[in-house]
Amino acid sequence: MRYPLGEHEINSIKSKTGKKLSGITLDEIKKGNVTADDIKISKEMLxxxxxxxxxxxxSELAKNFERASELVDVPDEVILEMYNKLRPNRSTKLELATMAKDLLEKYKAVNCAKLVMEAAEIYEKRGILL
Known part of the structure; x- marks a missing residue:
């Protein structure tokens, strides 16, 4: 794939629902043929x-995209809860370990689970766990 993808790969880019980027136009939105879910990015594109x-x-940006691709199927409310729990002094180590386990088992988000456990270890060392 050639970057920027939106210029060079417009016909191969698909949303989470499978709609092609080339089919997401202002006219199609006005006609009601494009929904909010149609503009969500797919795992494959991330x-x-x-x-x-x-x-x-x-490589660091690549890892971020890989983790983001794992989160596509995680419900928004779970992501918001994760965000809050990952803030300093908001969680216990057990709560973060439980979150990592859920990411791994429920959503197969291996890299995200690993990142949460790394955060738990660092938070413990810095004394910013509950």
């Missing part, structure tokens, strides 16, 4: 963006 980052020697 993964592809990660591959572009990796090929450009930006």
């Amino acid at each position: 993964y592809n963006q990660g591959q572009v980052a990796k090929e450009s020697d930006n």
